Amino acid sequence: MSKKETTPLYKKVIDDLKSMMDKGEFKKGDLLPSENELCKTYNTTRVTIRQALSDLTNMGYITRRHGKGSIVSEPKKGLGILSLHGVTAGVGDQTLITSILQKPVQQSWPSGFPYEISQEEQEAGCMFFTRLRIINDKPVLFEETYITNRNLPGFLALDLENRSLFKTLNDQYQVEIKEGEQQIWAIHGNKNISKLLDIKTNHPIVHMKRRLQTNVPELNIYSFVYCNTQEYFLQDYF
Structure with a gap:
């Protein structure tokens, strides 16, 4: 058929x-x-x-x-960032620039972290960095990322500018995303987030929290995404 x-x-x-x-x-x-x-x-x-x-x-x-x-009306374009394939795979043929605002640093997990961290992860600590994703010259996504500091030698020295995190992890360390969970809210952007996304303070934005499990035991990726959907909508295919 x-x-x-x-x-x-x-x-x-x-x-x-x-x-x-x-x-x-x-x-x-x-x-x-x-x-x-x-x-x-x-x-x-x-x-x-x-x-x-x-x-x-x-x-x-x-x-x-x-x-x-x-x-x-003037149609918006879809961003397929709800899947586990990542932002780079979700923007299609649109021009994506990934700007690293905070380079990866090794640190302890922050107090009040919204996800439960295992004892092994607590002991390993994490690597933290932030990125701004610019699509067709417009800032659309601000993302804070925490990765368990486990079996990733040399990660802090990698250049992640304009590179897919998931592809980098796969190519360099054979780390693959296996499954995950995500929670999504509509919130009002604070002063800092609104400035990064070039929108008015308290303008509604989409906020997403994600926990992604990999094929390496006790190595997880946590991300906190803030999305300006004035010109884009979020989509995925099942």
Whole structure:
């Protein structure tokens, strides 16, 4: 059976409408066909069409106004940073610059660390650094990273500027991400975070805490990410 035959109809509606907007057949400010018209075009129900329009709204392609319909907006671009493949793999063909703000340093785990640290990790300590990820000349992600200081000789001397952390760990130490957990909130950025992301203080941002387990026992990666989603939305595929 082909992939096309197994694709849910609402996704086909999304793909078709996105394609027409990307090609300029529907421009910013244009009204999309009504729900009734789309039902007839795709020979389907309102439930299917509304699911497609809801997803397009979440992607930033359209806004929906009661009594008027679906209006084409300036679409945002997706960042696939929710997966365990990392930011570098999630930005696609967009231009990514990784700036190291705090170079890696060896230290003890900070007091009040939000994750439970094993006795082995406590004794090993951690390596801490911060990065600012700039996409298409706009600061989008600020990330604080803690890595268990275990079986990573020479890590502090590595140049991580414009390099993928996960690929570096794999190439240099054969460390691979096996599984993880992440928690996500919407918060108001404080003065320092807002300045780094070039947004107004207290503007809403996405905050994510991640704990990633590797193939090396008691070697974990912890990251605290602050994301400006004014021009991007977060996405992943399952």
